[in-house]
Amino acid sequence: MQRITEINNKDKKRKLKEKIQDETIKRLYHKSEEERATAIANKSNLPYVDLSLIPVEAETVNSIQEKDAKKASLAVIYKVGKKFQIAVNDPEKYETKKLLEKIKKEEKINYNLVVVSQDSLKKAWASYNLGTITEKFEDLGVLLKKEDLTEFEKGINNIIDLKKRISEINTTEIFNIIMAGAIKTNSSDVHIEPNLDYIRLRYRVDGVLQDIVKLPKKVHRIIISRVKMLSKMKLNVSDVPQDGHFNIDLENTKINVRAAILPSSFGESVVLRILAESVTGLKLDELGLNQYYLEKIEEQIIKPTGMILTTGPTGSGKTTTLYSFIHRINQPSIKIITLENPVEYRVEGISQTEVGENTGMSFADGLKAVVRQDPDVIMVGEVRDPETAEISIQAALTGHSVFSTLHTNNAAGAIPRLLHLKVNPALIAPAINIIIAQRLIRKLCQHCKEEYVPAQETVNKIKKILSNIPKNNGIKIPNEIKVIFRSSGCSKCNFIGYSGRIGIYEMFYMTPNVEKIILKNISSSDIATAIREDGMISMKEDGILKALEGITSLEEIRRVTGEIFSKKI
Numbered sequence: 188m189q190r191i192t193e194i195n196n197k198d199k200k201r202k203l204k205e206k207i208q209d210e211t212i213k214r215l216y217h218k219s220e221e222e223r224a225t226a227i228a229n230k231s232n233l234p235y236v237d238l239s240l241i242p243v244e245a246e247t248v249n250s251i252q253e254k255d256a257k258k259a260s261l262a263v264i265y266k267v268g269k270k271f272q273i274a275v276n277d278p279e280k281y282e283t284k285k286l287l288e289k290i291k292k293e294e295k296i297n298y299n300l301v302v303v304s305q306d307s308l309k310k311a312w313a314s315y316n317l318g319t320i321t322e323k324f325e326d327l328g329v330l331l332k333k334e335d336l337t338e339f340e341k342g343i344n345n346i347i348d349l350k351k352r353i354s355e356i357n358t359t360e361i362f363n364i365i366m367a368g369a370i371k372t373n374s375s376d377v378h379i380e381p382n383l384d385y386i387r388l389r390y391r392v393d394g395v396l397q398d399i400v401k402l403p404k405k406v407h408r409i410i411i412s413r414v415k416m417l418s419k420m421k422l423n424v425s426d427v428p429q430d431g432h433f434n435i436d437l438e439n440t441k442i443n444v445r446a447a448i449l450p451s452s453f454g455e456s457v458v459l460r461i462l463a464e465s466v467t468g469l470k471l472d473e474l475g476l477n478q479y480y481l482e483k484i485e486e487q488i489i490k491p492t493g494m495i496l497t498t499g500p501t502g503s504g505k506t507t508t509l510y511s512f513i514h515r516i517n518q519p520s521i522k523i524i525t526l527e528n529p530v531e532y533r534v535e536g537i538s539q540t541e542v543g544e545n546t547g548m549s550f551a552d553g554l555k556a557v558v559r560q561d562p563d564v565i566m567v568g569e570v571r572d573p574e575t576a577e578i579s580i581q582a583a584l585t586g587h588s589v590f591s592t593l594h595t596n597n598a599a600g601a602i603p604r605l606l607h608l609k610v611n612p613a614l615i616a617p618a619i620n621i622i623i624a625q626r627l628i629r630k631l632c633q634h635c636k637e638e639y640v641p642a643q644e645t646v647n648k649i650k651k652i653l654s655n656i657p658k659n660n661g662i663k664i665p666n667e668i669k670v671i672f673r674s675s676g677c678s679k680c681n682f683i684g685y686s687g688r689i690g691i692y693e694m695f696y697m698t699p700n701v702e703k704i705i706l707k708n709i710s711s712s713d714i715a716t717a718i719r720e721d722g723m724i725s726m727k728e729d730g731i732l733k734a735l736e737g738i739t740s741l742e743e744i745r746r747v748t749g750e751i752f753s754k755k756i
């Protein structure tokens with residue numbers, strides 16, 4: 188009897204042990220870090236947030252000191268005045284409660300809480316990491332291969348060294364360092380902005396401004412006079428805006444820099460635009476168009492007549508897209524003329540004309556002259572006045588292929604815009620072949636991107652969005668979402684986590700369905716419904732599919748296209 192009880196007890200213990208192990212394994216393997224955070228959120232009746240999906244500003248996180256935030260396992264992720272949104276790992280944790288109480292009582296700050304995973308917290312805390320700046324500057328000396336810069340580099344071991352050295356070095360060096368850093372990081376612009384007690388240095392990398400370093404106020408005058416001298420501006424004038432340009436000769440290439448100086452309340456601020464001479468990535472199949480859109484475009488751009496419009500705000504890559512079309516169809520038997528303000532890329536074998544204030548010729552004047560040259564293809568930089576719209580439409584209806592751009596937020600918005608430019612509605616469908624809208628998104632750095640298992644809640648939200656994508660366009664929609672992607676930044680991407688850009692697109696062409704709507708009803712939403720029925724996938728959906736493929740992150744799609752999941756985090 189005794190023996191049997193023992194066996195039974197052993198059996199029970201074994202089963203219990205197995206059960207515990209099962210649950211642990213389930214927790215460790217089947218539930219992700221994010222899933223655990225959702226469980227805590229549910230238990231404490233707080234919203235769950237995945238910080239890999241939303242951008243958090245460094246300045247916001249820095250509202251609380253690093254050591255306090257880390258000790259209390261929390262991060263400020265959003266703030267308006269004295270109202271904070273604070274992400275916590277576990278609202279019941281003693282240190283967390285203690286700091287939250289202090290924030291409310293002593294700092295008189297109101298907050299609401301959200302629950303995030305440990306990974307999310309780490310991501311927010313990355314904003315505290317100043318080491319990245321040193322890394323960026325350490326690279327600079329290597330680039331210019333000048334003895335003085337190499338010498339400069341040797342002394343930099345940490346951020347304090349860097350700050351000390353920056354305050355010690357002379358005029359030429361500080362400016363060289365700033366420019367070398369910009370070139371090294373493939374920046375398109377350098378922003379030097381004086382504040383009350385420091386100078387903020389920012390670079391625009393892949394379209395996004397990145398804080399680089401705070402410079403001591405005393406170098407401001409030095410930088411300004413260097414910029415003015417190089418760009419032949421008036422040295423003694425500081426109360427009006429000035430423009431100029433200069434070149435930097437590197438070992439293999441020449442870089443043209445356009446400089447603009449603007450008076451501001453704390454002194455003159457500087458924006459330097461870096462124009463690289465060579466252009467790459469003009470190939471049609473490298474733009475990031477999905478198979479459905481790529482096939483439609485291939486069909487449309489070889490048509491001898493009609494208009495192709497790309498739309499989007501400044502910097503959305505619409506001119507680059509038109510160039511890739513030109514690149515594709517360019518051959519000796521076709522006469523291509525462009526009208527641009529300014530000419531952005533030089534392309535061999537085509538005739539490019541600059542219009543605008545500098546030349547005294549408007550788009551409309553230029554277009555009238557171009558049509559008389561008997562071209563096959565005309566590229567008009569932008570349609571922004573009724574006269575240009577009218578001539579472009581006429582040219583498209585009379586045996587020319589016309590490529591141009593419009594300033595609208597989405598593809599459907601192009602129709603009301605054309606009507607606003609006094610285009611006859613009856614001419615729109617016959618004249619226009621295809622309308623494309625686009626944005627540029629940053630690609631995740633291939634060296635530091637990682638996959639992670641999202642919470643079921645996130646998966647459900649993504650699936651819901653995917654379920655709305657029209658089924659008649661042949662675009663493959665993933666059935667299962669096991670992982671999504673994020674990046675933590677590495678030396679290859681200058682600790683930004685992204686490198687290079689690609690487009691996200693929506694487009695439609697003139698089907699009888701769309702034509703009918705244009706003729707009888709001009710509301711943008713009716714047009715949107717009609718083009719949706721025809722199979723259009725939106726820029727946001729295109730972006731989400733690219734994120735699921737690991738090309739970019741959902742956070743980036745949110746940054747570029749606005750809210751993905753809900754109005755509020």
Ligand SMILES: [Zn+2]
Pocket residue numbers: 632633634635636674676677678679680681682684685
């Ligand atoms: Zn990287």
